[in-house]
Each structure stands twice: as structure tokens, then as C-alpha cells.
Amino acid sequence: MFKRNLPLAIAISFGALTLLGLLFLPDLSRLILSWAAFLAAAALLLGVLNLFAIHLQRLTKEGSLYSGILILGMTAVFGLAITDQLSITQNGVMTAFNWIQAPLEAALASLLAFFLLFAGFQTLKRQRSLWTVLFVATAVILLISQALTATTLLPDNVRDLFNAIQNNINNIIAVAGMRGLLIGIALGAITLSLRLLLGMDQPYNK
Amino acid sequence: MSGDFIGLLIGLILTLFIYSYVVGDNPLYRLSVHLLVGVSAAYSAVIVIRHIILPVANQIIQNPTERESLLWAIPLFFVLLLLLKRAPGLAWLSNNSVALLVGVGAAVALLGALTGTLWPQITAVAASDPGYQTIIIAILTVLTLLSFQFTGRFKKDGQWQRPVWQRGIVHIGRATLIITFGVLFVALLNTSLILLSSRLGYFLTQLQQQLP
Numbered sequence: 001m002f003k004r005n006l007p008l009a010i011a012i013s014f015g016a017l018t019l020l021g022l023l024f025l026p027d028l029s030r031l032i033l034s035w036a037a038f039l040a041a042a043a044l045l046l047g048v049l050n051l052f053a054i055h056l057q058r059l060t061k062e063g064s065l066y067s068g069i070l071i072l073g074m075t076a077v078f079g080l081a082i083t084d085q086l087s088i089t090q091n092g093v094m095t096a097f098n099w100i101q102a103p104l105e106a107a108l109a110s111l112l113a114f115f116l117l118f119a120g121f122q123t124l125k126r127q128r129s130l131w132t133v134l135f136v137a138t139a140v141i142l143l144i145s146q147a148l149t150a151t152t153l154l155p156d157n158v159r160d161l162f163n164a165i166q167n168n169i170n171n172i173i174a175v176a177g178m179r180g181l182l183i184g185i186a187l188g189a190i191t192l193s194l195r196l197l198l199g200m201d202q203p204y205n206k
Numbered sequence: 207m208s209g210d211f212i213g214l215l216i217g218l219i220l221t222l223f224i225y226s227y228v229v230g231d232n233p234l235y236r237l238s239v240h241l242l243v244g245v246s247a248a249y250s251a252v253i254v255i256r257h258i259i260l261p262v263a264n265q266i267i268q269n270p271t272e273r274e275s276l277l278w279a280i281p282l283f284f285v286l287l288l289l290l291k292r293a294p295g296l297a298w299l300s301n302n303s304v305a306l307l308v309g310v311g312a313a314v315a316l317l318g319a320l321t322g323t324l325w326p327q328i329t330a331v332a333a334s335d336p337g338y339q340t341i342i343i344a345i346l347t348v349l350t351l352l353s354f355q356f357t358g359r360f361k362k363d364g365q366w367q368r369p370v371w372q373r374g375i376v377h378i379g380r381a382t383l384i385i386t387f388g389v390l391f392v393a394l395l396n397t398s399l400i401l402l403s404s405r406l407g408y409f410l411t412q413l414q415q416q417l418p
Contacts, residue, residue: 003298007305015309022317035281036310039303041258042285048251051243066240073244081252093252095213101249103217103405104242107224110402114228116395131384138388139395146392170389176343177386179327180350180379186323193316196308204304 007204015197048074073100142166211416218409349379350386 014032021029052074055067080092124136145162148154195201223238266275284303291300331347334340353376358368368376 003301007301010302011305011309011312013309014306015313018310018313019317022313031277032310033314035284036307038258038262038278038281039284039288039307041254043288043303043307044254045251045259046288046291048247051247055244066236069237070240070244073241074248077245077248077252081248081255093249095209096245097249099213099216100220100241101245103221104224104238105246106401106405107221108239108242110398110405111224111227113395113398113402116391116398120391131380134381134384135388135391138385139391142389142392143395146396169385172339172342173346173382173385174389176346177350177382177389179331179343179347180382181386182323183327183347184351184354186319186327189315189319190324193312193319196312197316204301204308 004202004205008199008202011202011204012197012199019197138169142169208416214409214412214416218413221405221409346378346382349375350382351379352376353379353383 018029018032018036021027021032052071055064055070058064058067059071077093077096080089080096083089084092120136120139123132145166148162149159149166192201196203220238220241223234226232227235262278266278269275284306287299288303289300290296331340331344334343352372355372355376356366358366358372361367
């Protein structure tokens with residue numbers, strides 16, 4: 001019982017103190033948020049160490065090349081951080097970021113175009129419902145109207161027609177949909193937060 | 207060979223490894239993804255150590271008897287509890303540290319959702335110029351929200367059914383939602399296409415400048 005009630009008491013009391021601080025006592029909220037940030041930072045470090053340990057185990061036991069590459073990348077960045085700290089190198093970590101992480105992230109993000117097109121095609125192929133057709137039709141109409149409004153080959157009245165379609169979809173339907181989504185997400189977040197603060201949900205006790 | 211050119215070559219090779227996924231999953235793609243995971247995890251750890259852990263450690267070392275330093279004993283205690291996650295028989299103590307994070311996070315999320323999303327979205331509807339467009343947006347917003355409502359009753363055959371007044375109009379809300387997803391899909395597609403062309407343009411320009 002104590003094992004379950006102590007975390008519950010900590011969650012409720014720290015949640016209430018944070019709320020109180022955010023509403024009326026800014027110094028208190030600053031203190032608690034700095035504690036939470038420190039704790040989250042420590043948790044992140046433990047997570048990274050755990051990742052390192054798991055892949056080291058895979059490398060030594062299974063001889064996995066991919067795990068070796070992951071370990072190599074991690075060790076290189078940690079090594080550069082130490083040499084930066086000892087002033088042996090300058091901006092070594094930033095160089096690793098600019099040479100490796102930034103191009104890889106940008107390449108993955110740009111590859112999203114292919115993934116999206118493939119996913120759209122697969123959706124239409126596998127689930128031919130009215131909603132799928134509406135989704136793909138919206139995307140196709142918008143893409144075509146974007147392309148047609150950018151060209152000067154079409155007569156003005158045709159361009160205006162496509163422009164009007166595009167504007168109505170973007171400025172009326174999408175605004176309403178996004179607003180509905182955001183309000184729905186906010187209501188969900190409020191409900192979940194209240195359940196956590198009242199102790200009705202206890203994810204830390206699972 | 208200058209450092210910039212080496213960086214450019216590494217970036218180009220890794221980018222090509224990632225793009226090789228277009229022809230299917232392959233070892234070069236997996237290798238570059240594992241490298242990305244390793245480097246980004248280590249980078250985030252270094253940032254956290256430099257900007258959060260070290261300033262606190264310096265403060266405690268420099269002024270160990272000050273009130274601010276002594277107060278850090280509380281989060282340090284919770285960090286110690288977190289370390290017990292692997293200790294047999296004592297693992298439950300780490301739940302207290304997670305509970306602290308959940309409690310603080312829930313309070314921040316509650317106020318954030320109220321003041322950062324819900325209130326601005328509702329006031330944005332109220333502050334819009336009165337006109338047919340605003341009225342249509344308001345109606346479609348309500349219908350979109352209604353499409354998320356799953357309160358109803360079970361029929362005799364065990365099938366779930368919405369209340370009568372919702373049955374037709376909820377489809378309008380769902381259609382609004384689907385069209386919005388279509389718009390978001392196109393926006394994301396455009397962004398990634400622009401990113402793709404800018405990456406290719408960047409490498410071409412840089413190689414033209416670097417090569418004799």
C-alpha cells in the first residue's frame with residue numbers, strides 16, 4: 001500500500017505546488033520547474049547510458065555492425081566533448097553536429113516527401129472508402145491548383161477559379177478543422193492532466 | 207583538403223546513404239540511421255550536461271552552504287531514487303521520481319492547454335469579423351468537435367448507435383477533419399519537397415565552389 005501511495009502523494013503534492021506557483025507564486029514555480037528539469041536531464045542521461053549499454057552488449061555478444069557504428073558515433077561525440085572541455089579541440093561537438101547530425105536529419109526530413117507520396121498511394125490502394133477518396137481528392141485538388149495558379153499559361157479566369165477553390169479549402173474548411181482539432185487536443189490534455197493531478201490515473205505505479 | 211570540404215564530403219555521402227532508401231531498405235540506410243541515433247543521443251547528453259548538470263554542480267561546489275545549494279539536495283535525492291530502478295527489491299522507489307515528473311508535467315500541461323490553446327482558439331472565433339465565413343468556420347469547428355464524441359447507446363443487437371440528432375451532422379464534421387488532413391498532407395509534402403530541393407541545391411553549389 002505504501003509503495004503505491006507514496007508516489008501518488010508526491011505526484012499530487014508537486015502538481016498542486018506547481019499549479020499554485022504558476023498562478024500566484026512565480027519563485028516557487030521557478031524552483032520546482034528547475035528541479036523537474038534537473039530530474040528530467042538525469043533521466044535522459046540514464047536513458048542514453050542504457051542505450052549505450054544495450055548496443056555495447058549487442059556488439060560484444062552478436063558482433064552487430066550497426067550497434068558498433070552507433071557506439072562509435074556516441075563515443076566520438078563524448079570524446080570530442082571531453083577534449084573540448086580540456087581545450088584540446090575547439091567546437092569539436094559542434095563540428096560533429098554540423099558534419100554528421102545536421103545532414104542526416106535534413107536528408108531524413110527531405111525523404112519524407114517520398115514516404116508521404118508512397119503512404120498516400122498505399123492508403124488509396126488498401127482502403128477505398130469514401131473518406132480515403134475525400135482525403136486523396138483534397139490533396140490532389142490542392143496540388144493541382146497550386147501548380148496551376150503558379151503558371152501563366154492558363155487564362156486569368158481559370159486561374160482565379162483554382163485560386164478561389166484553394167482559398168476556400170485553406171481559409172474556411174482547414175481553419176475550422178484545425179481549430180476543432182486544437183480545441184479537442186486541449187480538452188483531452190486538460191482532462192488527462194486533471195485525472196493525473198487528482199490521482200485517478202497513476203502511470204508511475206504500473 | 208580543407209576541413210569544410212571534408213565536412214561537405216561526409217555530409218554528401220551520408221545524405222546519399224539516406225536517399226538510398228528510395229530503392230528499398232538496405233544496409234547503407236540502416237548504417238546511417240544507427241550513426242544518427244548514436245550521434246544525436248550523445249549530442250543531447252552533452253547539451254544536458256553542459257547546460258543543466260554542470261551549472262548546478264558548479265553552484266553546489268562553489269557555495270555548498272548557501273540556501274540555493276542546499277535546496278538542490280531534494281532533486282538530487284530524487285535522482286538517487288531514479289538510479290535504484292535497476293536495484294532488485296528497491297526498484298519501486300524510482301516510481302517516486304517519475305511521479306514528481308508526472309505531477310509537475312500535468313500541472314504545466316493543464317495551464318498550458320488552458321491558456322495556450324483553448325482560450326486563444328475560443329477567443330479567435332469571437333474576435334473574427336462577423337460574416338458568413340466566420341459563421342461557417344464556427345459551425346464546422348463545432349461539428350468537427352462533435353465527430354470526436356462517442357457517447358451513444360447500444361441497440362438490441364449489441365451495435366453502438368449515436369443519438370439521432372448527431373447521426374447526419376457528424377459526417378460533416380468528419381468530412382471537415384478529412385479535408386484538413388488533406389491540407390496538412392499537402393503542406394507537409396510541399397515542405398519536404400522544398401527541403402529536398404534545397405539539400406540537393408546546397409550540395410551542388412558547395413561542390414561547384416570547392417572543386418577546382
